[in-house]
Amino acid sequence: MKKIGYLSFGHYRDIPGSHTPTARDALLQAIQLAQEAERVGVDGAFLRVHHFAPQHSAPFPLLAAMAQATERIELGTGVIDLRYENPLYMAEEAAITDLISGGRLQLGISRGSPEPALRGWEAFGYRTPEGMSVAEMAQQKAHVFREAIRGAGVVQADPQMTGHDGALAIDPLSPGLDERLWWGSGTRASARWVGEQGFNLQSSTLLTEDTGESFDALQAEQIAIYKDAWRQAGHSGEPQVSVSRSIIPLVTDEDHRYFGVRAQAESRDQVGHLEGGLARFGRSYIGEPEKLVEELAADAAVAAADYALVTVPNQLGVGYNARLLESIVTRVAPDLGWR
Template sequence: MVTKIGFLSFGHWQDVPGSQVRTAADALQQSIELAVAAEEVGVEGAYVRVHHFARQLASPFPLLAAMGARTRTIELGTAVIDMRYENPLYMAEDAAAADLISGGRLQLGVSRGSPETALNGSHSFGYLPGEGETDADMARSHTEVFRAAIAGAGVAMSNPQMTGQSRPLAIEPRSPGLPDRIWWGAGTRATAVWTAEQGMNLMSSTLLTEDTGVPFDELQAEQIVMFRDAWQAAGHTREPRVSVSRSILPLIDDETRHYFGVRAQADSQDQVGWLDGGNARFGRSYIGEPDVIAAELAQDAAVQLADTVLVTVPNQLGVEFNARILESIVRDVKPSMG
């Protein structure tokens, strides 16, 4: 049952007519302001997407730290960080610092990442798979090292000339509880099972990189059930969390109808396409009157199994516009969605 509503922003910026986000500075500053506004209207999570070589948000930890310094209760997260690009030990230090600044509110979604603007972009960052490895293998390896580091594993030996002894050293700082707040963005049912076996929370977006012919929400619900069954079989003692992303756009005034009214009919069905070498299924959008959206989400099989719904926002329309949408979702949609 859904207990938390969060927003998810890609942080697009573009100097074009109609955009309220013209520069990178606009995108960063407005992301902070939207987190503040979202907290004020009762939203429980502020999440950002990470993309490289594109006019979108790319370096999450300075942004998350700034959000943490300006807010008090809202969860702050990523959905997701592409681990192909990450130095896991440097990331462990950044993540712990940002989590301590926020008072332990980080919820970090990580994954192998999606197709990117740059060809082999992570290789330009200096990260190449080892012999016999794929980029996906490298992302999982980086994640393993990162998770061990934030949990306090020794990752380097001390210098006897400086310390008088030889012993394993852990990264500093570390933030208690952060290891339980790591999520894996799973694009398939098999990856969801692997996520459970590793002891990470499940993050599932509006896209699955497989298709069995059933509606998106049913395929995603199957993914969630398989994750929870695998979690129980693995013997983990804590309760895992599950989030799903949805495009939810309540039509509440002339401005929202102007921007999204025409899309309501066209985007009300799933889409199937070819992505990254195989069939993929894209989930529908929920656009309409708030009570209609609430009734539709109450029938969404995956939403009903998740504890958190991340609402993708059209960030280029500005903070005030998105805050109004989020306020309507919290006030008019969430109480009736299940």
């Protein structure tokens, strides 16, 4: 059994063919799509978080609204860029959102991805400490955040107000949220760190390294390193892994019109330069359902994952994306043994 979720970037732009010309359209449709995805049997609705771009940014108000509009589907992020976050304020927001959802939050966090802003987190008031990399800055914030949602004391009490001088934790707390934290990893080295720390692992359609191997083989190696590090660290429970894929079953004339010409062009990995180094971008899976079953069955990383997150073209609207997800759930997943 494998969980199936979707990952939406929440793009909005007033261009021909867009069903999300404004931010409000994208936000309201995100709520509606979560409802439709739950109806067709999808397990998770995940939001990509970007800043200084016409996409989803601050996720917690939207996640809380999605929680109120649904009953079963898991709600998550992939990922929140911790460089931009106050870890204690975020701990309060996350706990409140998780309580509203009834414990359905699956929270992906990380250093974040390449972005349009130059050191944008500094505009939010967060400077990288002297001698610390931005990755280390995010890791330090992750430690503070996780300890806070676990109920650790984070500030000294004022005896005049509380009658004691002990430490105070954030309030409210949502028990179990700390076990549903995922770290977005783009390299084998960071995957090892994720396993050592005991986070679940999120790996997307981008790896910020390249060895010449196919994307799925390199990602499968990343997953194996993560699981080995988890075991060696002695963590309890089972490590969980999610991978993202672009999967478009060509079922209707509309599918062929939007994506048919892209099937061949995007059927291979791409390698490019990103942030001063080589990066490998995973291929898209576009084709008739039977063809997708054959191709996805050969994807080593998908086979090793517990959660497959399908990136959705949200600007095509709720109706189109609900049909796309239903095609995956009913015409692709069963033949792969995911259901």
